[in-house]
Amino acid sequence: MPFRAPVSEFRFILDHIAGFDQVAATDRFAEATPETVEAVLIEAGRMCEEVLAPLQRAGDLDPARLENGVVRTPKGFAEGYRAIAEGGWIAIAADPAHGGMGLPMAVTTAINDMMSAACLSLQLAPLMSQGQIEALEHHASDDIKALYLPKLISGEWAGTMNLTEPQAGSDVGSLSTKAVPNGDGTYAITGQKIYITWGDNDFTDNVCHLVLARLPDAAPGTKGISLFLVPKILPDDSGALGKANSLKVVSLEHKMGLHGSPTAVMQYDGATGWLIGGEHDGMRAMFTMMNNARLGVGVQGIGVAERAYQHALAYAEGRRQGKTESGNITDHPDVRRMLATMKADIFAARAIALANAVAIDMQTATGDPEWAARAALLTPITKAFGTDTGIAVAQMGVQVHGGMGFIEETGAAQFSRDVRVTAIYEGTNGIQAMDLVGRKLMDGGEAAYRLLDEMEAEAEAARSTLPALVDPVWQACETLRETVEWMVEQAPKDRLAGSMPFLHGFARVLGAHFHLKAALADPEGPHARLAEFYIQRLLPEHAGLLAHARQGADALFALSAEDLAS
Structure with a gap:
């Protein structure tokens, strides 16, 4: 099915959820006006829909190969890459001194999301160049910058x-x-x-x-x-x-x-x-590239989730089975549940990623260490939750297709196969969770507490408007706060034993916060109804996840190697 770039969704999140107005108000990014950003997103979306999306299936059926020491890429990939390079989409955030656009990372993040949805196999090429560009901008000599950056930014190299x-x-x-x-x-x-x-x-x-x-x-x-x-x-x-x-x-x-x-x-x-x-x-320089890539990989998961969702929805709307009001399977409760879960989690993961990118932009524009801490805190959550969402949504997409999802010709299985590695590379999601409870809590939890303070203040301000949604979000923030306090007080082994459920519990609560903001911005529209679904049906998972996170390591390591093998 044709891919539709979700440009309006990016505009909604940037305008109402992620705080992009703060970025545009800085001197560094003053040119990132709403009109400019919208024009850029529309043009990139058109390229994704018309040029990249048709390459998704072709690249799977005609894989890259090595012939006599020479790599041969799938038919159409050269033209697709040329469209990315000529459009300037490799170097959206790169320094204009070397040919980059100098736009905020939030804009890069939105465009990488769309390119990942269109054709993840090809999008990986500019993502690697973006990370290298940033590493060289921060750590290379002036001679190296002058020689290599213009070529990388143009896409020639x-x-x-x-x-x-x-x-x-x-x-x-x-x-x-x-x-x-x-x-x-x-x-x-x-x-x-x-x-x-x-x-x-x-x-x-x-x-x-x-x-x-x-x-x-x-x-x-x-x-x-x-x-x-x-x-x-x-x-x-x-x-x-x-x-x-x-x-x-x-x-x-x-x-x-x-x-x-x-x-x-x-x-x-x-x-x-x-x-x-x-x-x-070298590790300090490489982490510049890796942190860029971790945000980018989280967004890859979200992009594939978007494409898998659109694919599954189109199938469901055309699939007639059983007696339903609409005549198609979207009115079967379990199919509706899967589609709603897919859409709600994509929104939550995307909002987290764009909030992360906004924090990076504010750090860049202001040098404020609190923005740096916010960006650092959100990066492992973005990477792990974004990619795990991609995997879960792609799996649900197969399930929505029923038996046809297991048939390669429908294309549903490819999304699941393609996205699976994103939870592994650029630091496995387990490493992201370890980083969250380790390095990111070395400040005694201050960055997490500042974020929770904001979340609870915004919930309080909305209490008279949406009380049915505010109460569970505020209570979830309190449970998360208590879990952060617990984590800060524990020995490393006990923190690490609960790191993955902690990360996912954190993401669940963050997702609820952003859905609540969406409901406030669109009180009579689809975002409010989606927020109600997320907060009532998905947010409750946070309680079990955070309870799991607080169990420590004793029971985990009470299972011996022999127990696991028996």
């Missing part, structure tokens, strides 16, 4: 991120790739990296890899890691391309989904690279 090695998955500190000084300011990079998204392509002139590696005097663990920029083809000082670098794609992974996106095993054999940031300071 593409960027990747190389972290994982066969023996070092999420334990990045175990990596063994070596970097040896060449004596001329460059380094010889040797090692193997796996799971490299868009490690190569056949539609850009160059591919630039950000590679984590160890210098000869490096300390063990993450403190001994440095970051290097290693291009596929070595450019001269003017950007003209010369000889090939000493690297290659060894193989492409055979994956459950995302068949159109080449995921490479990369081999570096003394490849020439340039240090980005300081020696042994």
Whole structure:
């Protein structure tokens, strides 16, 4: 079925939910007027609908492949990438000094959502470049910026991120790739990296890899890691391309989904690279890229959820079975429940992601540490809840189709296969939950409490208007506050044992807060009715999740390895 870019929904959330007016009021983003943002979203939405969406199924049936050492991408992907690059959609938030639009991250987030819905396999390519652009803007030398940023921003060159090695998955500190000084300011990079998204392509002139590696005097663990920029083809000082670098794609992974996106095993054999940031300071520089990617990956889950929902709704509206008022299966209570759950959770996840992006923009524009703390707090929630929502919604989409959902020709199964990995890469969702209860609560919970204060104040202000919705939201905020207090007081092992239910409970309450704001902004419209569904039927899950979060580690580890194996 045709994809419809939800531009009006983005405008509603930005205008009424996420606080984008604060961003537009800053000097840094004064040009992001409502008229400008709407025009940008409409144009990007049109590109997603007309150019990218038709590539979704084609990329699954005609996967990327490696032929004689050369990556061949699916038919139409080169033209799709060209449309993204020529439209300026790679570098929406990048510095105008190097050719970027300089628009807020909230706008980038909305456009990445639409591109992910249209064709996730292809959207991964510009997402990797966006992260590399941000890392270079923050950590590269002026010479590197001048040479590489204009090419990455224009889309002439593409960027990747190389972290994982066969023996070092999420334990990045175990990596063994070596970097040896060449004596001329460059380094010889040797090692193997796996799971490299868009490690190569056949539609850009160059591919630039950000590679984590160890210098000869490096300390063990993450403190001994440095970051290097290693291009596929070595450019001269003017950007003209010369000889090939000493690297290659060894193989492409055979994956459950995302068949159109080449995921490479990369081999570096003394490849020439340039240090980005300081020696042994690679993790700080790489986290700039990874945090960008974590927001982006959360939005990928939301985008796929949107497409899966539209697909399921269209099927349900055309499927006649049983006696219903409308004549189709949307009037069967369980089908209606699934469709309403899909739509309500997409709204909640999208509002969280855009609020996260607004916090990043406010941090950028003001330098206020409270905005930085808000952005940091919301990032693991955005990534984990966004991707878990994508997985759950895609699964429900298959169920709405019934038996036809299990038939590949309907396309419903592809959404489930494609989105599944988003809960794994850029830090598994378990790592996101650990980060939330660990690093993000190291302030004693202050960032969480400030957010809860705002949520409760807004609920109180609406008590006379929507009392039936306000009371459960306010009580849920109190339960979440008590759980934050509990987490702050516990030993790390007890925090970690409840980290995942805590994250999902937090997201449930945040979702209710944003749905309540939507009901206040649209009291007689569909947003109010959707809010009523979410708050009455989905919000109650928070109580069980947060009770689970507060159980500590004793019962969990009372189960021995032998118990688990018996």
